[in-house]
Amino acid sequence: MHIKHTYPSLRWLVCALLIPLCAVALADDVDPNTVLLNETFSNTTGKGGRDGEYSGNIANNNVNFDADGWTMSGSTGGASSCIKLGSTSATGSCTTPALTLLSAVSTATLTFQAAGWGSGTNTLTVTATGATVTGQTSVTVTNSTWNTYSVNISPSSDEITVTFTGKRVFLDDIKIIEEATSIPAPTLSDGFTFWPNTTETPSRMVTVSPAERTTVRYTTDGTEPDINTGTKATQPAQIEINTTTTIKAIAYFGSTVSSVVSRTYTLGTTVGSIAEMLALADGTEARLFLSDAQNARVLHVDDAQCYLRDASGAIRLDLATASAFNPQPAHNQHVAGWIIGRRQTQNGVPTLVATERTTTRYLAFAAPVTESATAPLAISADDYSSHLADWVTIGNLRIANDGVDVEATGGSTTITVDNKYSLDASEGYTSLYDGALADVSGIAISDGTNNVVYPVYYEGAQRPVVYVIDEQKAFVSPVSDISDATVRLQRTLSSSQWNTLSLPFDVAIDGELREYASTDGHVMHFRSAGSVEAGKPYLVKPASDVVNPTFGGVTLSSTAAQAVGSTDYSFVAAYSPTALATDGTERFLTNSGSLGYSSNPSKATIRGMWAYFRLADAGQDASIFIADDGFTTTMRSAERNSVAVEGDGVVYDLSGRRVDSRSKGVRIVRRPSDSNGTGSVMKIINR
Numbered sequence: 001m002h003i004k005h006t007y008p009s010l011r012w013l014v015c016a017l018l019i020p021l022c023a024v025a026l027a028d029d030v031d032p033n034t035v036l037l038n039e040t041f042s043n044t045t046g047k048g049g050r051d052g053e054y055s056g057n058i059a060n061n062n063v064n065f066d067a068d069g070w071t072m073s074g075s076t077g078g079a080s081s082c083i084k085l086g087s088t089s090a091t092g093s094c095t096t097p098a099l100t101l102l103s104a105v106s107t108a109t110l111t112f113q114a115a116g117w118g119s120g121t122n123t124l125t126v127t128a129t130g131a132t133v134t135g136q137t138s139v140t141v142t143n144s145t146w147n148t149y150s151v152n153i154s155p156s157s158d159e160i161t162v163t164f165t166g167k168r169v170f171l172d173d174i175k176i177i178e179e180a181t182s183i184p185a186p187t188l189s190d191g192f193t194f195w196p197n198t199t200e201t202p203s204r205m206v207t208v209s210p211a212e213r214t215t216v217r218y219t220t221d222g223t224e225p226d227i228n229t230g231t232k233a234t235q236p237a238q239i240e241i242n243t244t245t246t247i248k249a250i251a252y253f254g255s256t257v258s259s260v261v262s263r264t265y266t267l268g269t270t271v272g273s274i275a276e277m278l279a280l281a282d283g284t285e286a287r288l289f290l291s292d293a294q295n296a297r298v299l300h301v302d303d304a305q306c307y308l309r310d311a312s313g314a315i316r317l318d319l320a321t322a323s324a325f326n327p328q329p330a331h332n333q334h335v336a337g338w339i340i341g342r343r344q345t346q347n348g349v350p351t352l353v354a355t356e357r358t359t360t361r362y363l364a365f366a367a368p369v370t371e372s373a374t375a376p377l378a379i380s381a382d383d384y385s386s387h388l389a390d391w392v393t394i395g396n397l398r399i400a401n402d403g404v405d406v407e408a409t410g411g412s413t414t415i416t417v418d419n420k421y422s423l424d425a426s427e428g429y430t431s432l433y434d435g436a437l438a439d440v441s442g443i444a445i446s447d448g449t450n451n452v453v454y455p456v457y458y459e460g461a462q463r464p465v466v467y468v469i470d471e472q473k474a475f476v477s478p479v480s481d482i483s484d485a486t487v488r489l490q491r492t493l494s495s496s497q498w499n500t501l502s503l504p505f506d507v508a509i510d511g512e513l514r515e516y517a518s519t520d521g522h523v524m525h526f527r528s529a530g531s532v533e534a535g536k537p538y539l540v541k542p543a544s545d546v547v548n549p550t551f552g553g554v555t556l557s558s559t560a561a562q563a564v565g566s567t568d569y570s571f572v573a574a575y576s577p578t579a580l581a582t583d584g585t586e587r588f589l590t591n592s593g594s595l596g597y598s599s600n601p602s603k604a605t606i607r608g609m610w611a612y613f614r615l616a617d618a619g620q621d622a623s624i625f626i627a628d629d630g631f632t633t634t635m636r637s638a639e640r641n642s643v644a645v646e647g648d649g650v651v652y653d654l655s656g657r658r659v660d661s662r663s664k665g666v667r668i669v670r671r672p673s674d675s676n677g678t679g680s681v682m683k684i685i686n687r
Contacts, residue, residue: 033213033234034254036099036108037176039066041082048079049170054117054144059084059170069097074165085166088118093165099176101158102213102253106180108153110162115170116143124149124166130157141169148173178253184211185258186218186249193268194241195287195340195357202242206265208249209236214258218249224260227252243267268340275312278350280343285355288315289338290363296335297374298365299391300443300456301328302421307389307443308335309374314390316445318346321354329365331458332374337363348446349388373460376441381410384444384451393441394453396468399432406432408440413451415440420454425484428463429455430556435476439466439488467556469504471607475575477504482556491609493546498626500589500611502537502561502573505554511542514626516564516571522621524569524613535559537573537611539589539626568616576608584618595622 043066048058061078063070074092077084085092101108110133116122126137136149153160153176164171187209196202210216210233217230220239225248231237239247244267251258269286271277274296277288290296296310306317306329319325329335339360341352376393379386384394394415397408406417417440423429432438441464442455455464463486469475470490485505493499495511508531515529515538526539534557561573572586580586580597582604587595595613598604606612615622 031215031254033215034178034180035175036101036178037067037096037174039070039096039174041078041172042066044078044081044083046078046080048084048117049082049115050172051080053080054115054170055119058117063094067097071095079170082170082172084117085124085164085169085171088120088168091165091167093163094171095163096161096174096176099160099162100212101155101160101178101180102211103158103180103182103184105182106155106178108155108160108176108178110151110153111148111173111175111177112151112164112171113146113148113173114139114141114166115146116141116168117170118143118168120168122166122168124164124169124171126151126162126164128153128160128162130160131155131162133162141166146170146172178213180253180256183214183251183253183256183258185261186210186214186216186251188247188249188261188263189265191263191265193266193285195268195270202267204241204265206239206241206245206247206263207236208233208239208247210234210251214251214253216249216251218247220245220247222246222248224248225250227255227257241265270338273312274308274310274315277315277343277352278313282345283342285340285342285357287338287340288352290336292336294336295371297368298329298331298333298335299374301331307391309377309390314350314387316346316349316351316389317341318344318351318353321358324354324358325360327360327365329360329363332368333365334368334371335363335365339363347448348385351389373458375462381408381413381415384413384415385446387444388446390444391442391456392444392453393439395439396470396473397438397440399434399436399438401432401434408432408438415451415453416447417442418452418454421456423455423457423464427457428465428484428486429457430465430467430482430485432465433476433478433482436478437468437470437473437475439468440464441466463552466550469575469609471609472577473608474577475504475608477560477575478556478558480558484553485556486550486552487554487556488548488550489609490548491546491607492548493540493542495542495545497591497593498539498541498589500537500606501532501540502575502609502611503532503534504557504559504561504575505534505551506557507532507551507554509540509542511540511544512628514539517627519566519569522569523623523625524565524571526624526626528627535562535573537562537564537571563614565614568620569622570614571611572614573611574606574608578606578608578612580604580606580612581618585615587613587615587622589613595624 043064046059046061047053059077059079063078063083072094075087075090076092076094083094114124122141122143124139124141126133132154133151135151137151139149189206194202194204208216208218216233217225219225219230246262246264248260248262250260270289271286272289273294277286280286290310294310296308299307299309304319306319308315308317340357342355344351344353376391378393378395381394381397394410397410399406399408408415408417417432440453440455441462442453445452445454457464466486466488468488468490487505513529514526517525517527529538532538561575563570563572565571582599582601584597587597588606590596
């Protein structure tokens, strides 16, 4: 029943008060979404038609359509809540707005009411564009009586218009109901992985959108929705999710149901350390959260890469997407907070690659205040692959230059040393040379096939290259001097005894230093020296024990190890471990202060950076005298006799043997001082 009927029911009167005048009044079994057009002419006020007047001077008002887009031509006029088409002598027509079908394969049903006025024949025809019409498309309407007519619409396009042409006809209640056999599914936001924008409970909004004039039902628990199950929406709806959620949705139009759309929205993985990030599978997007306790630090930054270390491991940040890394970190900064990125392996190097959610806005960068400066991690060459992206020092690498890059072998691992950052001597970098033994500090990376270390320099004690002189390893001199080198000496010098020493660089020694002076008979005399000169052998007693010292800013000399002395007695420098003669012609200084040799070839070797004594004849006597403020100390040979003095008041015979002070014969006694109290003296007595 139409709401404008002369005798409307109470139900429709209530509806008329609650909805706009242009609202759709439909039967209970009609889905309002299937209504393509519902024109009631409720806003048209005139005379004739619905007021029961069907003749005379009527229908002269304007027509007010419920919907925009109608067009009229010929003789038309506005009557009482309806429209009049045509007159006694002329026709009139009206055409609907362009109507967009939900589906091009839809069908539609047109219904309308019409009545005639005046005398004569009252005719009405229905035509369409974009469709074929059948049924009551050409009718003779009854004068002064309203009847309902029906037309079938078969679209050939997804947009149609319908035209009514009449002569002396009242027209009202035009409805077009679409019947779709296929409808589009609703639109759901693409599936995504989400994190919070703060450290609070994570949340994210998902939009579900029905196609125009369809109804959506959706579920958030993974179950299948249908026309009667799920949350209903006829407009785009926002769904808040805060955990991993699967949303399923359908659209329906009348009794026609779309396919199911399903999307999963995943709460992203958060890891609490770089080690946990490295444990993820390649391609995994995750949030790396770094607490203050992790003590994360920036190791190095260049134009496209940043290397980051925490207490558990190291990772490279790929800065290629510059906007994602703004602000950009700087060397030695302390880092806390979180960053989202994709864990990727690039040429073997673990890397955090930017995604659309990557930003450094949630990372706090601060210069260390109480922490010590970041230092490289000391590793072995064989453990190199476990420390990619870290700042490391690989010790005791033996260098071989292939003419392009420098290759170094430590253990069973070969590493290429690539001076990518063009360091020079002013930055503590010296060109490596064939045969050198070195510690190399730099960023450990890989080119996909080879291990490659990029030496880096930062102000302070850390140097990119430290040459190593190890007493147990062969030393190879450089072809030419290397200035401003840093050298680590792998050797201990005891402060409680004299040590032999030879070095390939000049250096000052804190303590007592003696150099060869002359030979008198079978006695080699040693005098005080100011500092060590490269290549020369020395006797040294440091002020305190020296254990594996490092010397900076020295010149690593190409000078070969030298021998000083005479043909019969010489003092010989040895840079590398050296096998000595087993017949007594080559002797070493023992810990007890004697000149010793061994007849066992496996024991007749001195270590590198030591010195030894060479005799022309194995049977000749040999002694050394070390001058000390006017006092001469004599050390005994291990195989041949020589004079030795061991302490104040101690008595020796001429063979250097310690004897009782009451024994008879020629004796040598050391006294603390002479009668003037100036210096130690030697006294020969005869009992």
